[in-house]
Amino acid sequence: MSSWTLKSIPPHDWFLCLDVESYFDHEHEPEKVFEEGFTRPIPVGETDVIVTVFFNGDPENPEFHIESAESLSKDEIAEANKSLTKILGTDMDLRPLYDQAKDDAVLGDKLSELYGLKRMTRANLFEDILYRIVQMQMNHKPTAKKMMFAIREAYGTALMLGKKSLPAWPRPHQLMKADPANIRKLGPTLRKGQYLVGLANDIVAGNVDMDHLMECDPQEFYDLITKVKGIGPTSGQDLMMMRGRTDAVFPSNKKGDEEKGLRRWIIYSYGEDPHNTSEGRFQELIQNWKGYEAAALEFLFVNYVLKEKERQAKK
Numbered sequence: 001m002s003s004w005t006l007k008s009i010p011p012h013d014w015f016l017c018l019d020v021e022s023y024f025d026h027e028h029e030p031e032k033v034f035e036e037g038f039t040r041p042i043p044v045g046e047t048d049v050i051v052t053v054f055f056n057g058d059p060e061n062p063e064f065h066i067e068s069a070e071s072l073s074k075d076e077i078a079e080a081n082k083s084l085t086k087i088l089g090t091d092m093d094l095r096p097l098y099d100q101a102k103d104d105a106v107l108g109d110k111l112s113e114l115y116g117l118k119r120m121t122r123a124n125l126f127e128d129i130l131y132r133i134v135q136m137q138m139n140h141k142p143t144a145k146k147m148m149f150a151i152r153e154a155y156g157t158a159l160m161l162g163k164k165s166l167p168a169w170p171r172p173h174q175l176m177k178a179d180p181a182n183i184r185k186l187g188p189t190l191r192k193g194q195y196l197v198g199l200a201n202d203i204v205a206g207n208v209d210m211d212h213l214m215e216c217d218p219q220e221f222y223d224l225i226t227k228v229k230g231i232g233p234t235s236g237q238d239l240m241m242m243r244g245r246t247d248a249v250f251p252s253n254k255k256g257d258e259e260k261g262l263r264r265w266i267i268y269s270y271g272e273d274p275h276n277t278s279e280g281r282f283q284e285l286i287q288n289w290k291g292y293e294a295a296a297l298e299f300l301f302v303n304y305v306l307k308e309k310e311r312q313a314k315k
Contacts, residue, residue, distance in 0.1 A: 002072040005063050006081055008090035011098075012062035013116025014055040020305050022141060023120035026149035027166060037067075041159055041168040042083040042123045044076050048157045048168035051080065053088070059116035064088060086244040089118035094246065097292035104288040106269050110299040119298040121242040125210050126203065127169045128242040133195050133230050134188050147187035151196070154178075154186060175200035195230030202228070218249040218293075234261045241294045248294035250286075252279065262297060269300055 008014075017023050018030040025040065037052040049072070054065040066084065085091050101107045122128045134151070135144035155170035155178055178200075180193030188196075202208040208228060213221055218240055226236040233253040240248045250263040259267070259274040263282065267274035270285045277285075289296040 001067070001069055002077065003065065003067045004077055005065055006084055006088070006090060008062040008064065008088065008118075009093045009095075010062055011059045011094070011116040012090070012118055013059040014062065014064070014088065014118070015057065016114055016117045016302065017120045019309065020120070020302055022305075025122075026142075026145040039161065039166075040087075040123075041156075041166060042080055042087075043168070043171070044072070044079045044083075048159060049076075049080065050159050050161050050166060051084070053084070062090075062116075064090070083123035086121055087123055088120065089244055092118055092244065092246055092295065094118065094292065094295050097246070097289075097295055100290070101288040101292075101296065107288065107296055107299060110303045114299055114302055117299060117302055119241065119295070121244055123169065125214055125239070125243065126172060126199075128239060129199060129228070129231070130169070130196060132235055132239055133192055133199075136192070136230075136235065143187070150186040151183065151188075154182070170200075172200040172203040176204050192230065198229050214243055218247050219251075222249060222251060237262045241297065243294070246292045246295045248297065250282075250293065252282075266297070266300070 015034065018033055021030065024030055028038070028040075037054045039050060039052040041048045041050050049068050049070045051066050051068045054067075056063045056065070064084070066080070068080075072080065098111055101111060104111075122131065130151070131144075131148050134148045135141060138144045149167070152167040152169055153165075155174050156168040157174075159166050159168055175196060178193070178197050180190055180197050183193030183196060184190045199208065203210060213224060216224070221240055221243070222236050225231050225239055226233060231239065233251070237248075237250060237253075250261070250266060252263060253260045254275075257275055258264075259277070264274040266286065267277050267282065272281070272285070286293065286296070
């Protein structure tokens, strides 16, 4: 057994994430995470291990206690921390955003109400893309999560959590030989199966470089990711939010005369007409977001999620 501590840059209140179901996968029950911890498989070099994460509950001195049934070396723990850092957002320093946007007409109050929020992602960009493709155009997200879990069972490494099986996420080399028709039997459409297998093959062939996508500037990321089959402009912008980074761009994506995607939502949030907003005016609206565009948008998103929960509870 191994255990270690992973520190996060404050402020970080990870418990805020428990209200956001999209951050979690089919096997998770967020309401139990507070007491039982957050358990998931993560890649460690060429193998996969199951870890359980516990948060200390202190936004100003945030620490995560990690446990694994495996006996891991220092190098393996360092590898595990690469995944955990992305999942939890521990390396993101949002303190400048709190300073520069505290008086922002839309963002200011949300920074106070959701103090310490950092977006959760999955262990690497490949996982994020897989799930994004599976859940595209599906309104019932639990079904999409169940489909993704079935793909993990079919193509990922089988791991044991106590007496139960908990499949790892498939690596590109595991998914590249899959038959899209067999993926179709697990729930996703045949076209989605083709996208998943095609992406895995492109990564193994070196045509898509995941490391470069994680490191390049936001505009280049958007330009490259939207060339991947199955990833359109909206999905490209969403995936930009999942790099464990603070920065992003929101390119205009008009169809006819109507603005689409994240840019539309941002402009609406500032009370203006997204279909008739110039590039200059859009940049004025988000001037307080500079360098922290991805992090800023997450405050709007989680605020929306919480307001929707309140609305549903009142019905």
